[in-house]
Amino acid sequence: MSARQAAPGVADAQQQEIAELAARTERLTPLYEAAGRVFAWGFRIGAAILAIGILVAVVKGEPLAHQADRITNVPARVLAGDSAGIIDLAILWFMGVPVVTVIVAAVDFWRLGDRRYALLTLVVLIILGVSIALALNR
Amino acid sequence: MDLAFSLEIGIVAATAAILGSMLGLGGGVFLVPILTLFFGVDPKLAVGASAVAVVTNSIVGTTNHLRSRFTNPRLAMLLQIAAATGAIVGALYGVVADPRVIYGVFGAVLVYAAISMIVRPDRSAMPPSLDVPDRLELGAAFRDPAIGREVGYIPIRTGWGIGVGAGSGIISGMLGVGGGVVMVPTMNVLMGVPLKAAVGTSSFMIGITSVATVFVYYAGGKIDPSLVVPAVIGVFAGGQIGSRLTRRIRAQRLALLFSLILLYLGGSLLLRAFGITLPGQS
Numbered sequence: 411m412s413a414r415q416a417a418p419g420v421a422d423a424q425q426q427e428i429a430e431l432a433a434r435t436e437r438l439t440p441l442y443e444a445a446g447r448v449f450a451w452g453f454r455i456g457a458a459i460l461a462i463g464i465l466v467a468v469v470k471g472e473p474l475a476h477q478a479d480r481i482t483n484v485p486a487r488v489l490a491g492d493s494a495g496i497i498d499l500a501i502l503w504f505m506g507v508p509v510v511t512v513i514v515a516a517v518d519f520w521r522l523g524d525r526r527y528a529l530l531t532l533v534v535l536i537i538l539g540v541s542i543a544l545a546l547n548r
Numbered sequence: 549m550d551l552a553f554s555l556e557i558g559i560v561a562a563t564a565a566i567l568g569s570m571l572g573l574g575g576g577v578f579l580v581p582i583l584t585l586f587f588g589v590d591p592k593l594a595v596g597a598s599a600v601a602v603v604t605n606s607i608v609g610t611t612n613h614l615r616s617r618f619t620n621p622r623l624a625m626l627l628q629i630a631a632a633t634g635a636i637v638g639a640l641y642g643v644v645a646d647p648r649v650i651y652g653v654f655g656a657v658l659v660y661a662a663i664s665m666i667v668r669p670d671r672s673a674m675p676p677s678l679d680v681p682d683r684l685e686l687g688a689a690f691r692d693p694a695i696g697r698e699v700g701y702i703p704i705r706t707g708w709g710i711g712v713g714a715g716s717g718i719i720s721g722m723l724g725v726g727g728g729v730v731m732v733p734t735m736n737v738l739m740g741v742p743l744k745a746a747v748g749t750s751s752f753m754i755g756i757t758s759v760a761t762v763f764v765y766y767a768g769g770k771i772d773p774s775l776v777v778p779a780v781i782g783v784f785a786g787g788q789i790g791s792r793l794t795r796r797i798r799a800q801r802l803a804l805l806f807s808l809i810l811l812y813l814g815g816s817l818l819l820r821a822f823g824i825t826l827p828g829q830s
Contacts (some may be wrong), residue, residue, distance in 0.1 A: 424678055428700030430691035445621070446614040453607045464777065472552065474774035478766060497773050504604050504780075505762050508755040510774055517623055524622075526685070531625045534756065537632040541639075541763035 442520035447509050452507030459503055463496035481546055509538055554778045557583070561601065569790025569807060575783040576602050576725035580654065585820070589775065591650045594674045595642060595724035596765035597775040598795060601783035602726045606755030606810070608784065610748075614788065617690040618748025623703055626686065627713040628753055631727065631796075632760040634717025639764035642722040652821035654723050658814030660800070661729050662807040676701035677740030677770040678752025712738070726754035747822045753754045769820035 467474060475494040478501060479487060512535050519528035520539025564578035576598035583594040613619045625662055639800060680702050687702035703709065711735045720727035735746035745746045816826055 424700075427678055427697050428689055431687045431700040431702070432698050434685070435688045435690065441621055442614050442617065446611055447689070449607050449611045451612070453604070453611075455740065456604070456607075456707070460780070464824065474552070474777055475770055476772050476774055478771040478773055481766070494773065497777060501600060501771065501773065501776060504600065505759050505766075508603065508759045509609050511757060515625065519621075527622050527625055529557075530629065534625055534628045534632055535628065538756070538760055538763075541632075541636050541760045542732060544636075544767040545763040547767070 435436050437522060438518075441515055441520065444514045444518055448507060448511045448514055452503070452510065456500055456503040456507065459496060461499035463500055465491035466491065466496055509535075509542070512538060553607060554774065557587070557775060557777035558782040558785075560587070561779045561785035565601075565605070565786025566793065567809070569808070572794060575605065575786060577658065577810075578722070578728065578813070579783065580724055580780065581658065581817055583775070584651075585813065585816050587830045591647045591654075592768075593749045593772045593775055594766070595650070595722070596762070596770040597772060597779040598724035599720075599761045599765060600771065600776045601779040601827040602724065602758040603755050603762060604780050605783055605787050606726065606758065608672045608787070609751045610695075610755060613748030613751050616693075616744075616748065616821040617688075618744045619752045620686065620688045620703075620741070620749045621752070622684075622688070623686050623735075624749050624752045624756075626684065626706065627709055627731070627749075628756055630710045630714035631717035631720070631731075631753055631757045634714040634719075635721035635757045635760040636717075636764055638718035638721025638723075639761045640721075641718075642724075643765060643770060644767035645722070647829055648767065648821045648823075651817045653719070655817030655819075655821060657723065657725070657729075657819065658810050662810035662814060664733070665803050665807040665810070675702045676742045678702060679705055686746065690742075690748075692742075692744060699742050699745075699812050700777055701740060701742055701745065703735070703741050705739050708732060709739045717757055717760075720754075720757050721764070724758075724761065724765075727757055728748075728754055760776060 470493060472493045479495065479500050481502065484495055484498045484502065488499050512531060516528050516531035516535060519531055560582050561575065561579055565575035567578050568575040580594045580598045583589040584591045585781065648774060654706060676699060678700060682702045684706060686706065688701065689698050689700040692699045712730060716727040716730040719725065719730065731750040731753065732746045735741040735749060736743050816829065
């Protein structure tokens with residue numbers, strides 16, 4: 411006879427706890443859906459930008475660059491139709507997707523009344539901000 | 549760098565991602581050693597390219613985990629503070645480090661991964677933790693399609709998890725790997741998180757950790773688009789093929805063969821750290 415069979419009350423308590431945890435997880439549905447949308451569309455748009463960059467490079471016969479340009483130079487190069495600029499934009503776009511997801515998570519935690527995790531997520535965002543600031547000051 | 553070289557890098561990246569995906573280690577674990585040992589690529593540029601590929605792979609992989617509720621966003625954010633901080637520290641060091649240090653650390657990580665693959669316990673048998681205090685409200689539940697019911701858990705030993713997260717972040721920042729090789733077993737075995745939730749949460753974290761890494765490498769001028777573009781495309785394609793192959797082939801049966809490949813790559817990097825290059829390598 412297993413311990414669970416010997417103590418049906420314990421099994422019931424566990425089932426109730428799992429149900430409560432499932433309800434808590436379900437309350438985060440808006441966060442799951444928003445983050446999922448950011449990832450899905452972020453990847454599609456990033457892949458499209460990358461494909462355009464490669465196409466422009468092939469059409470113009472330009473080789474792929476050996477070093478990504480400064481972030482501040484990228485917009486002007488994209489507007490000039492420069493393949494290297496478009497590819498740098500695709501790389502930066504992909505880098506931006508997780509950052510936007512963190513912002514979305516912070517906002518949704520706050521909206522759902524979970525102040526503790528909204529603030530923790532904000533701390534993650536600040537840490538990423540340090541990394542981004544380093545790249546901007548290159 | 550010409551089209552033929554880009555194609556070669558793309559094929560190597562795809563192969564690395566197939567191997568990594570079948571072992572659940574991610575593509576970077578194979579990509580960086582192959583690029584440095586056989587193509588003579590500067591290890592810092594290889595790390596930068598790998599980190600970008602890891603981010604894009606995480607974006608694709610996490611979408612499914614979010615849909616299945618395998619990802620635990622609260623746990624991810626708590627551990628992420630340490631992991632992202634560690635990644636910045638690791639990357640800042642990695643950008644300026646002597647390449648021999650990177651070879652040595654990477655070699656040690658690969659040898660560890662190979663040995664843990666051979667001797668690892670049956671993680672799926674680890675029972676989820678319940679009936680414990682949940683002061684940080686980290687408990688969650690998801691529906692496991694394999695058993696057709698809800699699985700609930702409350703992570704334990706969060707202090708240890710945060711500590712290991714910081715270490716995983718440092719390794720990720722230095723070596724351009726996702727860190728899942730450390731975080732998944734930590735969450736599963738140490739913190740009592742069911743394997744699917746550990747993988748889903750780790751996948752979410754890996755993208756954010758690697759972004760922290762990439763921006764530092766970007767700042768250091770170590771992002772080479774001629775490597776990044778074929779690496780991203782190859783790792784994406786290889787990841788898709790690898791996940792399909794994993795369903796058809798019992799990857800565990802190949803674990804010994806793959807672990808021998810890891811041992812060879814790890815041993816080669818350790819030797820390279822001491823200035824020794826094996827025949828056939830560049």
